Amino acid sequence: xxxTTVHQPTHREALWExxxxxxxxxxxxxxxxxxxxxxxxxxxxxxxxxxLLILKPDGTALVHTDENQKPVNWQPPGxxxxxxxxxxxxxxxxxxxxxxxxxxxxFETVEQLSAMAVSGRRDLSVTxxxxxxxxxxxxRPALIEPGFEPLATERPTDAGPxxxxxxxxxxxPVVVELKRRRVGPSAASQLQRYVAAIEREEGDxxxxxxxxxxPSVTDRARRxxxxxxxxxxxxxxxxxxxxxxxxxxxxxxxxxxxxxxDDTAASSTAESAGxxxx
Amino acid sequence: xxxTTVHQPTHREALWExxxxxxxxxxxxxxxxxxxxxxxxxxxxxxxxxxLLILKPDGTALVHTDENQKPVNWQPPGxxxxxxxxxxxxxxxxxxxxxxxxxxxxFETVEQLSAMAVSGRRDLSVTxxxxxxxxxxxxRPALIEPGFEPLATERPTDAGPxxxxxxxxxxxPVVVELKRRRVGPSAASQLQRYVAAIEREEGDxxxxxxxxxxPSVTDRARRxxxxxxxxxxxxxxxxxxxxxxxxxxxxxxxxxxxxxxDDTAASSTAESAGxxxx
DNA sequence: GCCTAGGTCCCGTAG
DNA sequence: CTACGGGGCCTAGGC
Numbered sequence: 038x039x040x041t042t043v044h045q046p047t048h049r050e051a052l053w054e055x056x057x058x059x060x061x062x063x064x065x066x067x068x069x070x071x072x073x074x075x076x077x078x079x080x081x082x083x084x085x086x087x088x089l090l091i092l093k094p095d096g097t098a099l100v101h102t103d104e105n106q107k108p109v110n111w112q113p114p115g116x117x118x119x120x121x122x123x124x125x126x127x128x129x130x131x132x133x134x135x136x137x138x139x140x141x142x143x144f145e146t147v148e149q150l151s152a153m154a155v156s157g158r159r160d161l162s163v164t165x166x167x168x169x170x171x172x173x174x175x176x177r178p179a180l181i182e183p184g185f186e187p188l189a190t191e192r193p194t195d196a197g198p199x200x201x202x203x204x205x206x207x208x209x210p211v212v213v214e215l216k217r218r219r220v221g222p223s224a225a226s227q228l229q230r231y232v233a234a235i236e237r238e239e240g241d242x243x244x245x246x247x248x249x250x251x252p253s254v255t256d257r258a259r260r261x262x263x264x265x266x267x268x269x270x271x272x273x274x275x276x277x278x279x280x281x282x283x284x285x286x287x288x289x290x291x292x293x294x295x296x297x298x299d300d301t302a303a304s305s306t307a308e309s310a311g312x313x314x315x
Numbered sequence: 316x317x318x319t320t321v322h323q324p325t326h327r328e329a330l331w332e333x334x335x336x337x338x339x340x341x342x343x344x345x346x347x348x349x350x351x352x353x354x355x356x357x358x359x360x361x362x363x364x365x366x367l368l369i370l371k372p373d374g375t376a377l378v379h380t381d382e383n384q385k386p387v388n389w390q391p392p393g394x395x396x397x398x399x400x401x402x403x404x405x406x407x408x409x410x411x412x413x414x415x416x417x418x419x420x421x422f423e424t425v426e427q428l429s430a431m432a433v434s435g436r437r438d439l440s441v442t443x444x445x446x447x448x449x450x451x452x453x454x455r456p457a458l459i460e461p462g463f464e465p466l467a468t469e470r471p472t473d474a475g476p477x478x479x480x481x482x483x484x485x486x487x488p489v490v491v492e493l494k495r496r497r498v499g500p501s502a503a504s505q506l507q508r509y510v511a512a513i514e515r516e517e518g519d520x521x522x523x524x525x526x527x528x529x530p531s532v533t534d535r536a537r538r539x540x541x542x543x544x545x546x547x548x549x550x551x552x553x554x555x556x557x558x559x560x561x562x563x564x565x566x567x568x569x570x571x572x573x574x575x576x577d578d579t580a581a582s583s584t585a586e587s588a589g590x591x592x593x
Numbered sequence: 594g595c596c597t598a599g600g601t602c603c604c605g606t607a608g
Numbered sequence: 609c610t611a612c613g614g615g616g617c618c619t620a621g622g623c
Contacts (some may be wrong), residue, residue, distance in 0.1 A: 040322070068318055079443030104436065114383060149456070198607095
């Protein structure tokens, strides 16, 4: 048996199980009615309610409710989990330093406590990152502009590292900022900041070009780019490592449907089951 | 009993439990050996391993391993959970559209499946946000500068909304950007962008001041501020709603220790239990 | 739906 | 340790 579970344990029984699970380095889930207090970089308080607490052997603590992807309260990896019975409650406290932070979960009742041996996240491979976009553009620099010659990636400047630096066919320095998704004002500012840094370096103002390469751009960002004489090149979002230019805002994505449901099946829709939020 | 659990169920048994739990709108945890495939905004693949899958009634799906705060794979709220038995495996698929995304978790074996009724995150109160800092400064605008007069918050401009806008004792427009923590280059760019927008509005270049208000600033950000004639005012990080100015980089935080462990207790340290990461 | 910015952002990487 | 920027960021608030 690789997963041990106790139902409606006494607080003392729960504490014993916690001790053993801490010792084994298990991932622990506790479900019950609890309050949550956090104090550290900010501070928060949560009234009694039924929630799921997850304790990881790396020091992570997560308090989840029935909605949202993010835990309602948490503690980062590297924290220390402590458990005790105080005032008739099971108290789980997760603490870390620098910064000093404490998460306090106090259970009135523990409905269930489980401990299980979980394996790490080996062999996760992701595609479609900004790095993939960069590599695709290094393979075919003409996608940015005919004659563009890449010289460096992550080129350091006084304002931070430039995604892609090179020269155009006229020999002018070109700062390229890559984004894997639609960009807003902050990306325009970022590019402008790098261009200004290179201009300061080169000492030859107004000769440095800046190109923002992304799937698309908001109106406001486009205006900000124009105000600073910066350019925009649209590329399809990186899917399988390849990229394509798109002259305007015309998107045509081929979707392959590989669904073949012909067996017993269950399904849950946010609208059909449970009380939908919003 | 508000939490139902089955241990080492057959896939068919697990499917029945899932159907019931979907119907009830429960929060579901499944622990077992599985593969994970994701395709959507990006794509990823995860080799077989023992992991914890969490399914929320709002459509959220989370795959957790033994380390890190973030799930190794996930699906956002609003997705639809589907379960089926295929090829001798329990397949849980979470799908959403716009953007089209699919998360596929295939269990070789299910060690445990639990379903529980969890309550929402009512009554979460947080303090120490940027909004708290803003309110404190509105109460005592002199903390920014003697004679500073706040005129608007979230004031719209062509470059985006300004945190705090006002005038100094000389009647000059002042753009204030607030940050709850130490700031880097991006905050300097953000402030610069807003100042430029106001200067364009006012038509009277160089008369607009920009002040970055934060606990501290990195060297590089400080230089970027100086290059654009922008200013920095240090405030203590917002703790209990009050703020204090600090003339330089001298931090003195009083820490109250309220720990009183005198009962049975268990504790887990990332270094002592389990295989520590890094 | 899109846009904009905050976040106890988390996280990896480089210095 | 700090710094810097990416992220399938997520989430809230406007429009």
